[in-house]
Amino acid sequence: MYKLWILLASIILVPVVKSQEPEKVIRSVFDEALADNTADLTLKYLCKNTKGRIDGSPAAAEAVEYTRQALIRAGADSVWLQKVSVPRWERGDEHCRIVSQMFGSEDISIAALGLSVGTSPEGIVAKLIEVHDFEQLRTLGKKNIEGKIVFFNRPVDNLLINSFAGYSGAVNQRTNGASEASKYGAIAVIVRSATQAMDDFPHTGVTRYEENISRIPAVAVSTLGAEKLSHWLRSDPQLTVHLTSTCRNYPDTWSYNVIGEILGKQKPEEIITVGGHLDAWDISEGAHDNAGGCVQSVEVIRIFKKLGISPKRTVRAVMFMNEEMSGTGGKRYAAEAKANNEIHYAALESDRGVASPRGFGFDAEGARLEKLQSLSSYFIPYNIRDFDKGGGGSDIAPLKELGALQVGFMPDTQRYFWYHHSANDTYEQVNIREMQLGSASIAALIYLIDLLDY
């Protein structure tokens, strides 16, 4: 009789999910993600109440505290903050006016690029020269560029099916345009927004100055604004632009990565990280980029806890700070992991928006890649089919040195750059069902990688 009780107790105490087929656990993960509203309301709070949460801002501090609480509510075994040094940059007044002796004048809306220096409060008035790439700067030379504002107007190649490839092909104008133009004596740059959209939203993003060059102001103009500017310029090459952007850089300050974990039951020393980034551009709610990725990471903790999934390894959700300006959050996380001799088994990043999930990209080779790709069979019922080579993300990249498998969450990204870095990246642009299908697929993949030791 005593033995029978022991037997019964052991049967009863086995967590439900342990006794189930992986297929059933995954189904319960999707059910939970689709039935529960926490992710929706968390996303809404981050978008509406911590809008513009750029590094070091009060909104970013609010987002840190809010996601710390969200991780506690999700049931994480422990939650902590990790101090991160971040740049502090603030947008000022910004105006841009086209002035033509022939055709009058017209304003176009702009957004200063992150980390850009500003103009004086009176702004600058100068002629404009339109270029499409850095080679053209070299051809034009100092004699044609000096004292002028360089207008970088190379569009994103809309014909590239991979929307990130299109973006990558244009974004060096934003990241390096100011430095390159400065070498030829330009006094400022206006950069066409890096998006496939043709609309009125300027898309900001970081600009980086090389050492030993004169730092000149850099602003983005919307794609329609760029078309307009180019149109005026074709008709009056002598026109001037009155550009004001009183943004400022301040000394670095402190912020935090927000971390919550479920301690592994069998190999607690091995860590699987899942993360998004908490900072967002100051002009944006940062819904797709990247409150959605943070919420999906919190969801992994919440869903595991709610369903009683006890991973063998420690699963950590990380809201990285400062992905946008200089990546110190990701670097700090990896540096501390290294200093603590942590074992990082795998890391997954969601930073491509939160539209419908298409699959995952794995930075793996040979037999390991094949094993990981074989996991696609579990995702057939969810119509998630893309298990491809190549993937990761900038916040988890520093973990590669520690041997962590790099995994990138791959949603449909065809409309992602409509929102990216602009005031158009709002809560309303996220479809919660699409986001939650992503949350579930991320949770399911981490569950499988851990369970099967892939």
Added chain:
Amino acid sequence: MYKLWILLASIILVPVVKSQEPEKVIRSVFDEALADNTADLTLKYLCKNTKGRIDGSPAAAEAVEYTRQALIRAGADSVWLQKVSVPRWERGDEHCRIVSQMFGSEDISIAALGLSVGTSPEGIVAKLIEVHDFEQLRTLGKKNIEGKIVFFNRPVDNLLINSFAGYSGAVNQRTNGASEASKYGAIAVIVRSATQAMDDFPHTGVTRYEENISRIPAVAVSTLGAEKLSHWLRSDPQLTVHLTSTCRNYPDTWSYNVIGEILGKQKPEEIITVGGHLDAWDISEGAHDNAGGCVQSVEVIRIFKKLGISPKRTVRAVMFMNEEMSGTGGKRYAAEAKANNEIHYAALESDRGVASPRGFGFDAEGARLEKLQSLSSYFIPYNIRDFDKGGGGSDIAPLKELGALQVGFMPDTQRYFWYHHSANDTYEQVNIREMQLGSASIAALIYLIDLLDY
């Protein structure tokens, strides 16, 4: 020398696309779809200038003429209208007010269901009874239902991954709820909108009356409205509802399918149809449902002509009228095809919204299905991977009798029912890049099916 000229001439005169690999032709199809703006502006016109183009309305007549012109502009070899008998139904004033002796009163927004009868201008006042399915009607019986308004409140099952399966599981309340409730003496029905969204948009759609029952008014309420109504009803089961809906049915009238074709070069007698439907609900711009599908069909003609693709078979784009209320456009098209002894080789319908393309569904078996599925290899560069069994659409279904292969265009449909049949289905909810990736994939598939005789 003369022979050399002949040789040179014959080389030069071969249309570019004929001399190319299918892979290159397909690439040029995608390039054209993504580079050209015609589809964007056509969609915008249909949404903004022919909004609410329900059967027999002035807006529908405008849409007929506009798409006729669009097909001519697209370069169709011939364009014509095909007369179709359509129902004529008009929304009237509509109001719904909850009145409780205990808690006061509150309005909820409603939308009459298509083909519904109306109330008197004064409306009706009655108690409410909430039910979730027709079985519950039977259980409650006449004694509990007679003289009341039946409130059908079964939600769409949000846990179903296939959004259409979720919709299908709830929509009988809308299509048959009035007839079923009438059998037990109900005097009207209020139906929860068939959508996974939780918002304030009522989603209309057709309701169908059985013969020999008393026809009672039927209206939709938004999902949040349904939650509110249910909430009030739990607290005060004695509350009444004052429901007014002065919609009316008129005698059938005439409208048109709009047809444009490219005559086949080798087998002009064999026809491949590609279509969407032109009618839309009166409260909606009908962007996803289904101006987008019409535009994609016109794009097939435009792209083929622009690129000089000369199909072996005749390719017809059809804007079907009256998909929404009784499908007479599709029936008429098939009936005329049959009367004319036309040979219909294949038919493709785009009526699942115009989000990012995922693939196609084929109503085929065995070797033919395998051949069609093998076409997926051509779509790998476009990340279009779903070539599945099962597909078609209600407008092309009558062509099945004539032996036409049935193909359904399958976009991502996770957010489709956010828009479907509601005022939320606007031009702004379509991402043009997503729609055009769909246009290109449809054109490419038709090109391949024709070229390879699949």
